[in-house]
Amino acid sequence: MKRITTIFLIVLFGHLGIIAQTDTTAYGVVKNMPVFYEQLKQQLTFPMAWGNSPVRKFETWRTLARETLLDCMQNFPPAPADYAMEVIATEQRNGYKAQKILFNVSKWCRIPAYLLIPDGEGPFPAVVMLHDHGAHFSIGKEKMVRPFGVSTEIMADADDWASRCYDGQYTGDYFAEHGYVVLSIDALFWGDRGRKEGVSYDGQQALASNFLQMGSSWGAFIHIDDVRSAEFLASLPCVNKNKVGCVGFSMGAYRSWMLAAITDCIKASASICWMNTTEYLMTLTNNQNKGGSAYSMLIPNLRRYLDYPHTASIACPKPTLFFNGSQDKLFPVEGVKDAYNIMQTVWQSQKASDRLVTKIWEEKHFFNKEMQKETLEFFDKWLK
Numbered sequence: 001m002k003r004i005t006t007i008f009l010i011v012l013f014g015h016l017g018i019i020a021q022t023d024t025t026a027y028g029v030v031k032n033m034p035v036f037y038e039q040l041k042q043q044l045t046f047p048m049a050w051g052n053s054p055v056r057k058f059e060t061w062r063t064l065a066r067e068t069l070l071d072c073m074q075n076f077p078p079a080p081a082d083y084a085m086e087v088i089a090t091e092q093r094n095g096y097k098a099q100k101i102l103f104n105v106s107k108w109c110r111i112p113a114y115l116l117i118p119d120g121e122g123p124f125p126a127v128v129m130l131h132d133h134g135a136h137f138s139i140g141k142e143k144m145v146r147p148f149g150v151s152t153e154i155m156a157d158a159d160d161w162a163s164r165c166y167d168g169q170y171t172g173d174y175f176a177e178h179g180y181v182v183l184s185i186d187a188l189f190w191g192d193r194g195r196k197e198g199v200s201y202d203g204q205q206a207l208a209s210n211f212l213q214m215g216s217s218w219g220a221f222i223h224i225d226d227v228r229s230a231e232f233l234a235s236l237p238c239v240n241k242n243k244v245g246c247v248g249f250s251m252g253a254y255r256s257w258m259l260a261a262i263t264d265c266i267k268a269s270a271s272i273c274w275m276n277t278t279e280y281l282m283t284l285t286n287n288q289n290k291g292g293s294a295y296s297m298l299i300p301n302l303r304r305y306l307d308y309p310h311t312a313s314i315a316c317p318k319p320t321l322f323f324n325g326s327q328d329k330l331f332p333v334e335g336v337k338d339a340y341n342i343m344q345t346v347w348q349s350q351k352a353s354d355r356l357v358t359k360i361w362e363e364k365h366f367f368n369k370e371m372q373k374e375t376l377e378f379f380d381k382w383l384k
Contacts, residue, residue: 031284032291041282048305050313050346058316058350065306065314069261072302073220080104083232088112091148095119096176098148105185105228112192113185113229114145116176122238125383126181128230128266129172130248130255131190132165133293137199140190144252145172145182165249167368175247178376179384183233187222187255187296201292208295219298223258230265243267243383247375249367250274250330254297257322261314268319268382270375271312272367273331275322277342278307280335287330309339316343317352319382323371325363336360355382 028035046052048068055061082104089100099115118124129144142150142158143165150158162170172182186193188207195203208218226246234241245268248256253274260269281288288294302311312320322343324336340358347356357378361371 032289033282033284037282041279044278044303044307046303046305046307046310049307049310049342050316050349062314062316065310066261068305069299069302069311069314072299072305073217073223075214075216076220076224077106077108079228079231080107083235084110085232089149093173094177096173098145098173098176100149103232105225105232109225111185111225112141113183114141114147114172116145116172116180116182117238118176118179118181122181123240124179124181124238125243125245125379126183126233126236126239127175127379128226128233128244128246128259129175129182129184130226130246130252130259131184131187132249133251133296134161134165135201135293136161137190137194137204140186140193141184142191144170144184146170165367167366167372169369169372171247171249171367171372174372175376175379178380180379181233181236181239183229185225185229187225187251188218189296204295205292208298212300217298217300218296222255222296223262223299226255226259227263227265230259230263234265241265245269245379245383247379248272248274250365251293251297253322257312257315257320260318260320261311266315266318268321268379269315270321270323270378272323272371272375273325273328273365275312275324275339276308276331276335277338278303280332280338283332286332307342309342312339313343313346316346317350317355319355319378320347321357321375321378323359323361323375325361325365327362327364330365333360 048065050061053061085101085103087099087101091098096116096118101113101115102110105111131140131143139157143161147154147158162168172184176182189204211218230244233239234244244266246256246259246266247270249272253271256269256271260266324331326333347353
């Protein structure tokens, strides 16, 4: 009888997940995940999230949550003393001019960028266009703005990428045609800011490791560059500094909602095909668990305090748009719905439900023309 009871308790506890892996386990890792990954996720209680935090005054919570985010991002480069913008080439287009520029994005880095300026009298509303990852590093800003004065190879590369991810339309040019100043830079490791030794998928892991060993992170560096870019854009005489937004697809979407959370220089944001929760991303079958590309979107220790939708909610009550696809294999739709529900609760708590757009399209991981049109209409509503 005693033996039967013991067997019953072992089976019961094992079913409940109380018993973790034992010395009899033949391995400790499965599909790049520790075998105890479910237990690890259960320890994430997100104590800084709005509603979990003991702070009940929203503005106070927002300040503290942003401070926590920035603390996890340290150490990052200081702001530039002077942007020292230089125009190196100009091309007139349909209702706007395209400029290749150089400017100081930080005290340490001077970078190239594309700047699109509508014809006519400003100041104009403006958007920071944030490019995707795509495991495609040969171009960055050229994914958002049609390049000029480049090699035939880069031009063909950009056109092909616009077709693959943006329905054949350069989103930056589309917004410029409709009256927005547009700025697009290369994130570190893409385009003109790539590896001296040439493009390498594995190189991003080494770069991320080296950042971590120096008390920083590659992801944080990308975000701070985006912040400085937004501040630079807002400083231009042709821009209405009170009407600056940001737009991105895929990794660019992640950069977009993070940028809106980090700085109030951004007044509205749109994020296409990047939102979920740790619960649904950290599984045995999701692409996120493969590492590699995920390093560019990691802030060390942040999950101890805030999940993805909690972090995005620091932007509340700003006008904020999220689109995801029901057929997107990178972002499970149930996780998208959970994240949307979390953010809707936050915006509702601040009587700002009309400022949050969350929509699931019958689409794969793709930013089609109709989605771009609705995104433009969203910005026209809030920034014009």
